[in-house]
Amino acid sequence: MPRTDPAWKHCVEEDPDDKEKRGNLRCNYCKDIFRGGVARMKEHLAGTRKGARPCNDAPQEVVQFFVKYLQSKKSGKEQKKANLEFAKNEGLSKGLAGFEQPSYHEMRTWILKEEIDRTQIMLEDKKKTWSKTGCSIMVDGWTDDKSKNLTNFLVDNPSGTFFLKSCAISGEKRTTDDLVKLFMEVIKEVGEHNVVQVITDNDVSYKAACLKLKDIEGFQHIFWTPCAARCLDLMLEDISQTRLHKQVLKKAKAITTFIYGYAWTLNLMRKYTDGKELLRPAVTRFASSYLTLQRIGMNERALRNMFLSREFQDSDYYVKNRKGKRVTRIVTEDRWFWKAIAHIMKITLPIVKVLRIVDSDDKPVMGFLYDHMRKAKEEIASNVNNESKAYTQIWEIIDNRWDSQMHHCLHAAGYFLNPHFHYEDDSIKDRKLKVGFLECLEKMVPNMEERCNIMVQLDAYENAVGLFGRPIAIGTRKRLHPAYWWNTFGDETKELKNFAMRILNLTCSASGCERNWSTFSMVHTKKRNRLEQERLNALVFVMYNLKLKERDTRRKSMGDPLCLDNIDSDDEWIVEKEDPVFPPSSLEDSWLDLTFNVDDINIAPFGVSPRSTQKRKRDSSSKKMQVDKGKRKQGDSENENVDDEKIGEEDESIKYMDDSNEDELSTSDEHNIDEHII
Structure with a gap:
């Protein structure tokens, strides 16, 4: 050639x-x-x-x-770098003319190395703020398809959340002492003087390991804090186990699983609700349950019209489907169901609001959690007209979770140092708050001389002396974030200022770990599990942090502090396990419609039932009589399922309404509702 x-x-x-x-x-x-x-x-x-x-x-x-x-002819590597940068900026989904995809070897070698270097630079920028504001280490565990236990460590401060590392811990090595060594290694990597708290869920082994750190020299100043979002979700779970809530949620799940179990019924529902969905995904299981219940209550009339329409009553989904008949009976005949929904929303929405705030990660909420919980209890009582019999049990559930898990001296100290409340709330003089402040002071500041200086400087803060008493400082107490307020007006009390900022800049929730498990499920597949551990860790390190950066960027652009990514599609409120049935546009709505007024729900009887409904009542009564006589017929059960236009097989884990009286509110239940629903 x-x-x-x-x-x-x-x-x-x-x-x-x-x-x-x-x-x-x-x-x-x-x-x-x-x-x-x-x-x-x-x-x-x-x-x-x-x-x-x-x-x-x-x-x-x-x-x-x-x-x-040579200048006009870039090397193939440099050209591919330029192509990759352009693809990142413009988006691969738009298509790139002449774009050459990198090879497998290039992706696993120099491209991965450059992304690691880029991520490390991003980490170095965040590290510069850790010493000033302090930081939280968030810990959470995950199990892959091969039952391999992985523990993730993330670092959080006002500059953002950063994924640090993932460690594989086998069942034999998951002892308290081994976890203590692992936690010490991670804390040293971040910097002992930078770490204020370690946030975990309620895993016993994690909690025990964190509590052991207080006996180790150099780590005594570090707190263990339970995840507030997890505690609030457990609070909602406890409430959902009360008799009234349990029955109503069970009926609501029967409605959603039936409607979302078939394409035809789903499209019919959207027709009557003008495209509105019943499912309201959220970051925790029980928040989703109650938000979905809220949606059902808001669409009561649309659902009644749907199930009473001739289009539905003549379809096989009603005529040949036993579940369809049961759901129709709940929606159209059970007036106590709708009345109970209105009552339940008055009880639970204040707690869901607090969950939204602590889970937002938009701004640190350590200084606000104490007040939010107090106001949530007051709002619950106000929603039921301050009738003690209607809220006493709920208050007991809240107090039990708060006292046993959620309450922490950091929450008390944050509330005490928050200028939003310090000068107006008389409860700030409560002994528990002062004790919480002193506990944090003794633990976080080991030097006695510095502690004494902080206590002397505290008088200037409490009496609004010096910069704290200037008109601009007084006028911005509720307009600036507490940490920023201290950074602006605390120069005359430097030790107290640094102490306050390290508390007020803390997060309360570790749910940032849980939102990105799809990253792990994408990396830890059966094929990729064959990768050597070093390259696998590098891949997770890059992908997780890119995901966190994308989340922060999207929040800033949307102005919505809550991210709805990674909602499991196999929720118990829905049948489908593959593609989510709600359109992407529904995710653009605010997570919680705070303007929803539970009193606006129509709880009045729907009116006279049509003949078809009366006939069903007689059929239902006759069937019950036959059951009592032991002469039950096997009729509808044989034609229970409708094959046409069905989206997949039904999930056996979904609990539909059965024929027992447990699903129906008896006369005594109705009187019980009347006694508690205001």
Whole structure:
């Protein structure tokens, strides 16, 4: 083949017949010999000093020609770098003309290495703020498809959340002492003086390991804090186990599983609700349950019209489907169901609001949690007209979770140091708050001289002396975030200022770990589990942090502090396990419609039932009589399922309404509701 590269005009191959000298090129000007082909010869002639010394005898026009030639011809690696940068900025979904996908080898070598370096630079920028504001280490566990236990460590402060590392812990190594060593290693990596708290869920082993740190020198100042979002979800779970809530939620699940179990019923529902969905996904299981219940209550009339419509009553989904008949009976005849929904929303929405706030990660809420919980209890009582019999049991559930798990001295100290409340709330003088402040002071500030200085400076804060008493400081107590307020007006009390900022900049929730499990499920597949551990960890490190960065960017652009990513599609409120049935546009709605007024729900009887409904009542009564006599017929059960337009097989874990009286509110239940629903 003819040699077309321009370098061949300025060099010759030394001896193509000699195997040892084959590939050696001799420059026509300086007579130097080089191995490496024409690529190195071009560098030699251009004088770039990249892999070859420059040619001192080449004419100037030859040197200039090859300098321009090399500048116009980027290397394949550099060109691919440019393509990848363009793809990141513009988005691969738009399509790139002439874009060449990187090879498998390139992705696992230099491209992965460059992404690691880029992520490390991002980490270094965040590290600069850790010493000033303090930081929280968030810990959470995950189990892959091969039952391999992984523990994730993330670092959080006002600059954002950063994924630090993931460690595989086998069942044999998951002892308290091993976890203590692992936690110490992670804390040292972040910096002992930077870490204020370690947040975990209610896992006993994690809690025990964190509590052991207080006995180890150099780690006594670090707190263990339970995840507030998890505690609030457990609070909602406890409430859901009360008799009234349990029955109503069970009926609501029967409605959603039936409607979302068939494409035809789903489309019919959307027709009557003007495209509105019943499912309201949230970041925790029981928040989703109550938000979905809220949606059902808001669409009561639409659902009644749907199930009483001739279109539905003539369809096989009613005529031949036993579940369809049961759900129709709940929606159209059970007036106590709708009345109970209105009552339940008055009880639970204040708690869901607090869950939304602590889970938002938009701004640190350590200084607000104490007040939010107090106001939630007051709102619950107000919603039921301050009738003690209607809220006493709920208050007991809240207090039990708060006292046993959720309450922490950091919450009390944050409330005490929050200027939003300090100068107006008389409860700030409560002994528990002062004790919480002193506990934090003794633990976080080991030096006695510095503690005494903080206590002396506390008088200026409590009495609004100096900068704290200036009109601008007074006017911005409720308009600035507490940490920013301290940073602005606390210069005259530097020790107290630094102490306050390290508390008020803390997060209360570790749910940032849980939102990105899809990253792990994407990386830890059966194929990728064969990767060597080092490369697997690097891949997770890059992908997790890119996901967190994307989440923070999306929040800032949308202005909504809550992210609805990674909602499990196999929720117990829905049948489908594959594609989510709610459209993406529904996720753009606010997570909680705070303008919803539970009193607006129509709880009045729907009116006179049509003949078809009356006939069903008689049929239902006759069937019950036959059951009592032991003469139950096997009729509808044989034709229970409708095959046409059904989206997949039904999930056996879904609990539909059965024929027992447990699903129906008896007369005594109705009186019980009347006693508690205001």
